[in-house]
Amino acid sequence: MEWNGKVVVVTGGTRGVGAGIARAFAKAGAEVVVCARRDPEVPLDGVEFMPADLRDPDAVQGLFAALPRLDVLVNNVGGTPYRLLAQADAERHARVIELNLLAPLTASLAAYDLLRRAKGSVVMIGSVSGTRPSPGSAAYGAAKAGLENLARSMAVEWAPDVRVNTLVVGMVRTEQAHLHYGGEDGMTAVAGTVPLGRLAEPSDVGEAAVFLASDAAGYLSGASLLVHGGGERPAFLDAATANRDGEESRES
Template sequence: MVDQQPCADLTGKAVIVTGAGSGIGRAAAREFARAGARVLGVARRLPTLEETADGHPGIAVHAADLRDPDASRQVVEAAVDRWGAVDVLVNNAGATRRMPLAEVTADGVADLFALNVTAPSLLAAAALPHLRATRGMIVNVSSTYGHRPLPGAAHYAASKAALEQLTRSWALELAADGIRVNALAPGPTESQALAAAGLPDDVVEQIKRDEAARIPLGRRGAPEEVAAWIVHLATPATAWVTGQVITVDGGLELT
């Protein structure tokens, strides 16, 4: 594990982090809490959220399936009911799905985009009045494959490309309200995403080895390394940064 120090004092800020049950989302929720923020961690499974919050009293949890059209409103209401505000929305929840063109189905595409594109959009819309009140910010978690090809999983890459374009467009749309919108594009990072995609253990391990071999710095990322950048984008140090997609990938984008 990478030992990161909080990069700023975010005491009293109300933060929503989706996909907080594991990986980058868990690391981000904990890092925000360590920086003094009040965090609502959101994921589908309550037990994993409770693991995230264990030992971190600044983290409250809310179990929800963000593919449900009503879930976004309920998530924002849960944060506002607790703290009366939303300062930061981190759209981290997402799905990875291997879907070669010959195997594409309408349901497969719709399910992928429901979580990777529609859910962040509905969350941002639900949070918007509160973000206007706090002149807050949105951090979207994309992927290095949001702007590079991914044969065999093109629709996953396309969903992340859509999220990056939403980031740029929302940044312009909301700038007059003082709301900043940025994205993080991590490279291959240690998480449960590959296993959650239904791949066998031996396939997952081979993918990890192949990815590490392609990364110039020679390894996959740690969730804490990405989380540190998510938190950094929510601090006053980045107050003049909006509409950016920041890649954190060990140099993979250079290859």
């Protein structure tokens, strides 16, 4: 009953992780709006689609001006191609930062008045790429690191009216994951590096987002929740030889 009559906006929510988040909120009973430049490739039951380019401030203002109320904003829009730093000019990298950092800031500012009135919350969709080196997606990692810091500052400035938290997401099995990891064999190999033994499903991220936005997490603000299946096994453990013969070792 907590979500009846509540309105949730998920940016970039037409596929992948965003669609999983939208479905989770709809299943919980919320009225869900997803926005992106393109229509959903697969229909999302119980979800309304509103076209918008999140990099266009006027379009974003129009999107939120059309809503009667807003209880939760999930800043999910983002992504990047694989691109080594020296293989592209600064302008291309800047566009990655624009999509992954400036677009969530633009949406949050446009949604602020509605969220303040509803005593609502913002959920940023961050990434483990923002917490570790990200070769091949350095601009993306830098933007996600900035997004997490932005969320913490927003949580202080907008308290006590609006809560702001971040989901730090690891590797997810989406419709296009096979392109990134090299097909099913690649995904199986990558999943073997995750302590829980599998890639996340979009629904895993969706359920975590519903929790962070719910009354059950009502005292959480400025927090970062890791959704990565236990993280990554440190490479030095496989490189070290001390334990292979039953010897004791100690990490210094």
